[in-house]
Amino acid sequence: MNRDNDKGKVLINRSLILGAAQFLFLIVIIFRLYYLQVYQADKYKTLADENRISTRLLVPPRGVIYDRHQEMLATNRQNFQVMIVAEQTPNVQETLDAFKKIMPLSAEEEQKIKKDLKKNRSFVPIKIKDNLTWEEVSKIQLNAPDLPGIIIDEGLSRYYPLGEKTAHVVGYVSSVSENDVKDDPLLEVPGFKIGKAGIEKLYEKKLRGKGGNLKLEVNAYGRVMKEIERIDGIPGEKVDLSLDARLQTKAYDLFGEESGAAILLNVHTGEILAFVSIPAYDPNLLTQGLSSTEWKELNSNEKNPMVNKALAGQYSPGSTFKMVVALAALESGAITPQTRSFCAGKMFLGSHAFHCWKKEGHGYLDVVQALQHSCDIFFYETAQKLGINKISEMARRFGMGEKINIGLENEKPGLLPTTEWKRRRFGEPWQQGESLISGIGQGYILTTPIQLATMTARIANGGYEVVPTFEKFGLENKPEVKKMSLSPLHIELVKQGMFDVINVPGGTAFGSRFDFHGQKMAGKTGTTQVRRITMKERQSGIIRQEDLPWKFRNHALFVGYAPHDNPRYAVAVLVEHGRGGSSVAAPIGSKLLLEALKLDATSQPVE
Amino acid sequence: MYKFYETGFKSQTLSLKEKFQGLSFAYILFIVMLAAIGVTMLYSAANGSWRPWALNQLIRFGLGFAVMIGLAMINVRIFMRYAYVFYFIVLILLIVVEVTGHIGMGAQRWINLGFIKLKPSALMKIALVLALARYFHSSSLQSIESTRGIIIPVLMVLFPAFLVMTQPDLGTALMLLFSAGAIFFAVGVQLWKFGVVLLGAIITMPIAWHFLHDYQQNRVLTFLNPERDPLGAGYHIIQSKIALGSGGVFGKGFLKGTQSHLNFLPEKHTDFIFTMLSEEFGLIGAVAVVIINFLIIAYSFSFALKSSSYFGKLLAIGLATNYFLYVSINMAMVLGLIPVVGIPLPLISYGGTVILSVMAGFGIILSVNINRNINIGKD
Numbered sequence A: 001m002n003r004d005n006d007k008g009k010v011l012i013n014r015s016l017i018l019g020a021a022q023f024l025f026l027i028v029i030i031f032r033l034y035y036l037q038v039y040q041a042d043k044y045k046t047l048a049d050e051n052r053i054s055t056r057l058l059v060p061p062r063g064v065i066y067d068r069h070q071e072m073l074a075t076n077r078q079n080f081q082v083m084i085v086a087e088q089t090p091n092v093q094e095t096l097d098a099f100k101k102i103m104p105l106s107a108e109e110e111q112k113i114k115k116d117l118k119k120n121r122s123f124v125p126i127k128i129k130d131n132l133t134w135e136e137v138s139k140i141q142l143n144a145p146d147l148p149g150i151i152i153d154e155g156l157s158r159y160y161p162l163g164e165k166t167a168h169v170v171g172y173v174s175s176v177s178e179n180d181v182k183d184d185p186l187l188e189v190p191g192f193k194i195g196k197a198g199i200e201k202l203y204e205k206k207l208r209g210k211g212g213n214l215k216l217e218v219n220a221y222g223r224v225m226k227e228i229e230r231i232d233g234i235p236g237e238k239v240d241l242s243l244d245a246r247l248q249t250k251a252y253d254l255f256g257e258e259s260g261a262a263i264l265l266n267v268h269t270g271e272i273l274a275f276v277s278i279p280a281y282d283p284n285l286l287t288q289g290l291s292s293t294e295w296k297e298l299n300s301n302e303k304n305p306m307v308n309k310a311l312a313g314q315y316s317p318g319s320t321f322k323m324v325v326a327l328a329a330l331e332s333g334a335i336t337p338q339t340r341s342f343c344a345g346k347m348f349l350g351s352h353a354f355h356c357w358k359k360e361g362h363g364y365l366d367v368v369q370a371l372q373h374s375c376d377i378f379f380y381e382t383a384q385k386l387g388i389n390k391i392s393e394m395a396r397r398f399g400m401g402e403k404i405n406i407g408l409e410n411e412k413p414g415l416l417p418t419t420e421w422k423r424r425r426f427g428e429p430w431q432q433g434e435s436l437i438s439g440i441g442q443g444y445i446l447t448t449p450i451q452l453a454t455m456t457a458r459i460a461n462g463g464y465e466v467v468p469t470f471e472k473f474g475l476e477n478k479p480e481v482k483k484m485s486l487s488p489l490h491i492e493l494v495k496q497g498m499f500d501v502i503n504v505p506g507g508t509a510f511g512s513r514f515d516f517h518g519q520k521m522a523g524k525t526g527t528t529q530v531r532r533i534t535m536k537e538r539q540s541g542i543i544r545q546e547d548l549p550w551k552f553r554n555h556a557l558f559v560g561y562a563p564h565d566n567p568r569y570a571v572a573v574l575v576e577h578g579r580g581g582s583s584v585a586a587p588i589g590s591k592l593l594l595e596a597l598k599l600d601a602t603s604q605p606v607e
Numbered sequence B: 001m002y003k004f005y006e007t008g009f010k011s012q013t014l015s016l017k018e019k020f021q022g023l024s025f026a027y028i029l030f031i032v033m034l035a036a037i038g039v040t041m042l043y044s045a046a047n048g049s050w051r052p053w054a055l056n057q058l059i060r061f062g063l064g065f066a067v068m069i070g071l072a073m074i075n076v077r078i079f080m081r082y083a084y085v086f087y088f089i090v091l092i093l094l095i096v097v098e099v100t101g102h103i104g105m106g107a108q109r110w111i112n113l114g115f116i117k118l119k120p121s122a123l124m125k126i127a128l129v130l131a132l133a134r135y136f137h138s139s140s141l142q143s144i145e146s147t148r149g150i151i152i153p154v155l156m157v158l159f160p161a162f163l164v165m166t167q168p169d170l171g172t173a174l175m176l177l178f179s180a181g182a183i184f185f186a187v188g189v190q191l192w193k194f195g196v197v198l199l200g201a202i203i204t205m206p207i208a209w210h211f212l213h214d215y216q217q218n219r220v221l222t223f224l225n226p227e228r229d230p231l232g233a234g235y236h237i238i239q240s241k242i243a244l245g246s247g248g249v250f251g252k253g254f255l256k257g258t259q260s261h262l263n264f265l266p267e268k269h270t271d272f273i274f275t276m277l278s279e280e281f282g283l284i285g286a287v288a289v290v291i292i293n294f295l296i297i298a299y300s301f302s303f304a305l306k307s308s309s310y311f312g313k314l315l316a317i318g319l320a321t322n323y324f325l326y327v328s329i330n331m332a333m334v335l336g337l338i339p340v341v342g343i344p345l346p347l348i349s350y351g352g353t354v355i356l357s358v359m360a361g362f363g364i365i366l367s368v369n370i371n372r373n374i375n376i377g378k379d
Helices: A002-039 A042-051 A091-104 A105-119 A132-142 A163-170 A196-201 A204-208 A245-254 A282-286 A291-299 A318-332 A367-373 A374-388 A387-395 A419-426 A432-438 A450-459 A488-503 A535-540 A581-603 B016-022 B025-045 B054-072 B076-103 B118-138 B139-143 B148-165 B171-189 B189-210 B215-222 B233-247 B273-306 B310-334 B352-370
Strands: A054-056 A072-084 A126-129 A150-157 A173-175 A193-195 A212-218 A224-231 A258-267 A272-278 A341-343 A346-347 A352-355 A363-367 A522-528 A557-564 A568-574
Touching: A002 A042, A002 B139, A002 B233, A002 B273, A002 B310, A042 A054, A042 B233, A054 A224, A072 A091, A072 A132, A072 A272, A091 A105, A091 A132, A105 A126, A132 A150, A150 B016, A163 A196, A163 A245, A163 A272, A163 A282, A173 A282, A193 A196, A193 A204, A196 A204, A245 A258, A245 A272, A258 A450, A258 A581, A258 B171, A318 A367, A318 A374, A318 A387, A318 A450, A318 A488, A318 A522, A318 A557, A318 A581, A341 A374, A341 A568, A341 B139, A346 A374, A346 A432, A352 A374, A352 A432, A367 A488, A374 A387, A374 A432, A387 A419, A450 A488, A450 A557, A450 A568, A488 A522, A488 A557, A522 A581, A535 B016, A535 B025, A557 A581, A568 A581, A581 B016, B016 B352, B025 B054, B025 B273, B025 B352, B054 B352, B076 B148, B076 B310, B076 B352, B118 B148, B118 B171, B118 B310, B139 B148, B148 B171, B171 B189, B171 B273, B171 B310, B233 B273, B273 B310, B273 B352, B310 B352
Parallel strands: none
Antiparallel strands: A054 A212, A072 A126, A072 A150, A173 A193, A212 A224, A258 A272, A258 A568, A341 A363, A346 A352, A522 A557, A557 A568
């Protein structure tokens, strides 16, 4: 009985303890709730927002690149992509099979699509093909009922209307690579492309614009539920180039199958109107991305389509260098306008024979005639009197021997040798014979086509230090151009020589002359050997250029300006292994100058 | 011996009307409130739709409500009489599940009765309390305090707990052990015996560890360090805390919980429904639910104390503790206080068996209250 009472009491006591324990536990729960929902609420609110808000960058449209007449050189084109969304089709394989009947897919492509489908969630669109044509788009849309899950998406892709014709100026855009500086979050956007060469690279920042922000609410699987906020970016700025698309096209087309470079400048402002390096690559293909075999092919082509020969090609200037030698000689007094030399076809320095290109010789010539006939003996003798240092000094004043810094990549400085340079470079003294061959633009001297164009423009404008540029100048922002301290008479003599080259019978480019409403051009040809002619060959007869393999043929050069009376345009043409300056390079230069004059005539009222 | 007390009452049995009047309407109101909150949350969990959960839950609650009232109308002596029978039937069902489960396709925890999938382990929670209440009602304090006297009830606990553990359902097995432990404590088993069991448990822990399934080991490890597997098992705890914390004091609003509706919160209609509630209704909503649950438990205890029979007292305390364990384990779990063990929040989480077993428990507690003045003999 007592024990039973005790049993009941124990139960009541213990139950009260149990109840109190349970009460305490619920208090703990409430404290925990308070801790999480009040004390740590801010932290968890941030985490919840990080979960649900996905911020995406909005890619701004890239700036358009125009020529001087608002012709588009680089623009953005609608790019149609066909995609598949797995969750919208009952059977992915069936849809793909049906699609293949409309547009064939390679096994490789199909495998990649399936891999992407597996990797991504079923609502993520997977790209099947891009850069669809209109016909392809309409074909797919026509068959839409048989293609569940297939959608067509529009994006913007870079397009170069002139393709390879402007490739070496405008450059191209391509996917961001590991080596690119990631200074902008836009670069992390999949599929984003940046300028990799040319103006696209030079003005990358300006063309790119500023990315916008899109805040989206996403669920745990990454599906977009709604748009929260959209801040539009700033579109890329346009770029106006000095180029004239018509002259650019003309220059490119004039080369035909030949390889080389041509530059056409405004002699007063330095504005580049045409700038080609041939052959070129198709920037539209590079923008889409090339396969590794296509890359290899481009880079192993013996005509180097990826190299910008106008800036990065260093060549002996050959006879186009003779104006600089003549000016150096006249300015230093080594020769006078009246100085005459006798050309017998060859001359000797010690026991070594130096040949004129004309075996039988030119007889007596003054400096103007020497330029007209491109007599080598005259310039050997002149260079001998002058010495290499004065030649190089004058060449430097005309823009050679260092980079012009036009802004495009891989520009080369060329080379102007001096006695000091040779001692440093080879530890040997300068040889007089080396001065002689420098007098005809051979030997150590190397120039780039853009430097030759600069030289020609500075001669044509009467000795003003214009600098080539892709910048377009208006009336209000004409560049300031310094005048070089040269005797106007000496420049006139050189120009006379260049005029005679074209317009006087016997001139080396007489065949390329034109008379457009009284406007004539002046110029100078050049032909440089890429192989040594041996004594034996000289005796047995020099092998005809046509019989040599392409890469052993001579380089052909031409520099010129027009109109002679009031120069506006200067041109430099290099045809790699083009055999002869007169026969191959001069006609190209002549036609390009004539085209420039003709276009001038159409854009300006005739007086 | 007891005649003295019995003469104090007109009758040992009450009429149906008397019984009905004896129902605690406040108690029922709390239960209905929780169920209503549950249905509301299930409506939200389905992004504002009655399907697939809210409507089903409502029907099940209706069924459970009928079961509760039905059981409340039964004389507490009947529970006493059939306690062991019921216990053995459920035990046999557990064995059947165990056997068919092994023959069938892996782990199976229920018997399909067509209209409902019956979980014997849920029934066992009630059956064990009934059986232990009857056992301790009939034994003396002397026997309870002796070691021999508690061997039989210990076996009554361990056998079903072991069966449930091997299903495998660690959560339910632990609940059986805990609610049995609470009953042992309530009847007066000496504390040092609990100490011995605890010590034994600690010693055998490394051995038991090897018997745990990989996913169970992972749950424990993940609880100890949620960051070790932030996308796997730890994901649940991390996302649950983010949902809760981001709810703040006032919550994000009905149907506006971002963690829940954007699917960052897993199992939001079952085990993690309290998280969702806390996200949408904030600290205020969460504390309200805790308070209602506290009231249900407090009322149950007061019914127990008012009951004149030892059996009734123990029955109410056991069943109330059982309910408390559900609530506290679930809440502690979603709050990151204990490992994720897969215990739902009764009346609010979606799930038929839990509702039925909990409502049955409430029915029995109501019956204890209605029959509080009825004495029960020692056998």
